[in-house]
Amino acid sequence: MKPLNDATALTFQDVRFVLTDMDETLTYRGRLSARTYEALERLQHAGIIVIPVTAAPAGWCDQMARMWPVDGVIGENGGFFFTRRASDHGLQRLFWHGDRELVRITEQLAQIGERVRRAIPSAIFADDQPFRQTSIAFARPEDAMIEAEVVAALHSEGADVTVNNLWILGWLGGYDKLSMARRILCERYDLDIDRERNAVLYVGDSTNDAPMFSFFNHTVGVSTVTEYLHEIPVAPRWISEGPGGAGFVEAACAVLAAR
Template sequence: MQFLQQRPPGRFRGVRFVLTDMDETLTYRGRLSAATYKALEQLQQAGIKVIPVTAAPAGWCDQMARMWPVDGVIGENGGFFFQRGNGNGNGHGLRRHFWHGDYAVAVMQQLRDKGELILRQVRGAQLADDQPFRLSSLAFARDGDHQREQAIVTAMQALGLDATVNNLWVLGWIGGYDKLAAAQRALREHYDTDDATALQTLAYSGDSLNDAPMFAHYRHTLGVSTITACLHELPRAPAWISSGPGGAGFVEFAQAILADQAQ
């Protein structure tokens, strides 16, 4: 891993897709800056497809996909892809693609039932209270108690769930997918882009453990500066690291990509 400023000239010239984590990668301490929003817009204006890939719940992702300068949002760690569409021509339409096909009520009920079991098994565990509209995942709030958070992960896995941790939540889901599998499916099915092509044309930025599959697979990867807090737990570090944290680091990445595109 090297500082982004050390990249060879033209390294990002072939980038056509920018996928990025959202919480504490586009935001910083929970806030989205004007500079970060502008960077998203500039990437789109340059003809680059911009897709956040986030653990955030469906309620947030619906709003982002409709109103942000992005082409769609992969949400709940891969449970769905909300793709921006023209709808009736007013620019507000979305096409919703779920990992399990049509939204699976049975899957959500299984997650609720397992969540109730974990609440009884792990003393002090609390479901995330930020947003009630989750459609494909189970989220527990992180409270800084590493032992309790690990106990939640262990309980999820014992109940047959996939599990991971990001900077806000302990997450569980059903289906065996992750950010990488969901990104590969979205690119293949909706952008006619196979994995070999994506390895050359996709850039990704992130900051936490649930970004590990993306860091391990893609060539053009950046960790914003706070990635140092979990580097020791990543199987593979991102290729580059920014100077700034959160959105400031993403702006550095966007500017580097745009500069290389202009050459």
């Protein structure tokens, strides 16, 4: 990783899309600062497509897609994409599984979650579980052995699993942040990321950002990414000075300077 301050004015000249994690990348210690929100707005006003790509639940993503200066939100680690309708204040919702299959998947996930809780009584659903549609989330326990047990139990149920700074996340379908980003950028924006990797900059901070860090050429880790590098096969190319939203502002400024 290189300090983001070392990037030249031309480094990000091809970037037309900024994709970013949310928790502890746009936020810091759970709060979104005015400077970070303004940076999102500045990117959008400059014609940059901005899409948070997060493990956050559908309930949170609904609000972000409606009210934030972003072009849409990929949520629950790739389970769906929400974006505002052009005609009114409503949303378009695209699910990885499709509307019909989603009902079955939701029921199956609920059953898996209850079996994991029975097997591991100390496993606790995340506070936001009632607002999820395509995933189950457990609060990360302080005991690393219990965390490993929860991860193993989810795997044994056939679930895909990742861990970030807040949750142990389980889902069904074999997708991840990169899979859904590839699909959305192709279907909605006619961008083939395999041919135009330089068109995208990704900003993240932890383990579930690993597929994005591995794929894109332009990647920035906010400063706290150093806590997770042992779990990330390919480190981000650049690292910010600041943590969370402050680091994202640095990345946004670098993209805007290249315009």
